[in-house]
Amino acid sequence: MGTSLRLRPVCQDDLDELERMLSSPEVAGPYNWFGYVGAHHFRRRWEGTGLLSGDEGVLLVVEQADTAARVPEAGGEEQRHGFVSWARSPTGQNCHCWSIGINLLPEARGKGLGTEAQRQLARYLFAHTQVNRVEAETEVDNVAEQRALDKAGFTREGVLRGWLFRDGRWRDCVRYSVLREEIIGR
Numbered sequence: 001m002g003t004s005l006r007l008r009p010v011c012q013d014d015l016d017e018l019e020r021m022l023s024s025p026e027v028a029g030p031y032n033w034f035g036y037v038g039a040h041h042f043r044r045r046w047e048g049t050g051l052l053s054g055d056e057g058v059l060l061v062v063e064q065a066d067t068a069a070r071v072p073e074a075g076g077e078e079q080r081h082g083f084v085s086w087a088r089s090p091t092g093q094n095c096h097c098w099s100i101g102i103n104l105l106p107e108a109r110g111k112g113l114g115t116e117a118q119r120q121l122a123r124y125l126f127a128h129t130q131v132n133r134v135e136a137e138t139e140v141d142n143v144a145e146q147r148a149l150d151k152a153g154f155t156r157e158g159v160l161r162g163w164l165f166r167d168g169r170w171r172d173c174v175r176y177s178v179l180r181e182e183i184i185g186r
Contacts, residue, residue, distance in 0.1 A: 007059040018042040056087040061117040081108035084121045097133035119152040135177040149176040
């Protein structure tokens with residue numbers, strides 16, 4: 001049975017799962033747990049913008065199981081693996097880049113899904129906006145995410161000292177970026 005990873009907009013039926021991804025330290029994982037956010041964090045944002053706007057967005061990372069070989073009329077079952085997000089980050093007086101993030105469910109980590117999801121997100125943002133740069137930051141201890149960004153075509157730029165506050169202390173992060181010319185055509 002084959003599978004295909006894709007990104008898709010969030011539907012109302014997805015909101016409970018998205019909330020679960022942020023409301024539990026075990027599900028969020030050590031690098032995405034920033035404390036409890038208010039109940040219905042995503043639901044309130046979804047009601048306002050559908051989690052897609054000109055300044056930020058959220059897409060689900062899903063995998064479609066190909067059941068066509070077994071049942072020709074069936075489209076296959078979809079499995080949610082997490083979500084990717086992006087937000088506008090000013091780079092000058094009249095320009096910006098996108099800063100992206102990812103949160104995968106524990107059972108989806110370590111399988112290369114993060115690499116592919118971030119590659120697809122960068123391609124999507126370059127195809128549908130005029131930005132020239134997509135960037136991502138991750139904690140210096142998050143070696144798995146650094147490998148994923150490397151494999152997705154991002155370039156390590158350097159360490160940002162005291163960049164992120166999580167779990168009671170300031171943490172250093174590594175910044176990665178990819179430019180439009182580096183990913184188009186890959």
